[in-house]
Every structure is written in structure tokens, then in C-alpha cells.
Amino acid sequence: MSLKGKLIAGYFAIGLIYTLYSWLFGQYSHFSFAYNLGRGVIWPAALFPAVGAVLGVIVLLVVIVGLHLNRR
Structure with missing residues (x-):
């Protein structure tokens, strides 16, 4: 896998971790998983x-x- 692929995979891995944390424990836990997934995609x-x-x-x-x- 190229460096570009590793960076993109790392970005989305961090986004997925952010999504799960926000959905389960964060201040946006009362919103749906889809809402938190959208926030996870643009986590920065x-x-x-x-x-x-x-x-x-x-x-x-x-x-x-x-x-x-x-x-x-």
C-alpha cells in the first residue's frame, strides 16, 4: 500500500473511532449513528x-x- 493509501486509511480509521465515541459517549449521543458518521467523516x-x-x-x-x- 502506498503512503497515500495509508494516510487515507488512517484518516478514516480516526473518523470511525471519533464516530463511535461520539455516538456512544459524546455530547451528540442522542443523535443517530448516521449523524455522528457524518461528523466523523469531517472530524478535523x-x-x-x-x-x-x-x-x-x-x-x-x-x-x-x-x-x-x-x-x-
């Missing part, structure tokens, strides 16, 4: 709120640039 944004804000800005910029380029 869930653990570090600043990352979520940065991701939001990036998505907003991509949408604005896409709309701008689509007009031409």
Missing part, C-alpha cells in the same frame, strides 16, 4: 471549529468563482 472540522470556518470560506469562494466563470 468537528474537533477544531476554526477548520470548519476555513472550509466554509473555501466552499463559498469556490461557489463564487464558479458562478463568475459560468457567466462568461
Whole structure:
């Protein structure tokens, strides 16, 4: 397995551990497993709120640039 594959597998392994912890013991345990799985997929944004804000800005910029380029 390449380094890229190991990094992706490690990322999703940490996400699964975060999902199980959040679903069973965390403050979001009253939400469904699917909700916690979604939080687990983006676990850096869930653990570090600043990352979520940065991701939001990036998505907003991509949408604005896409709309701008689509007009031409």
C-alpha cells in the first residue's frame, strides 16, 4: 500500500473511532449513528471549529468563482 493509501486509511480509521465515541459517549449521543458518521467523516472540522470556518470560506469562494466563470 502506498503512503497515500495509508494516510487515507488512517484518516478514516480516526473518523470511525471519533464516530463511535461520539455516538456512544459524546455530547451528540442522542443523535443517530448516521449523524455522528457524518461528523466523523469531517472530524478535523468537528474537533477544531476554526477548520470548519476555513472550509466554509473555501466552499463559498469556490461557489463564487464558479458562478463568475459560468457567466462568461
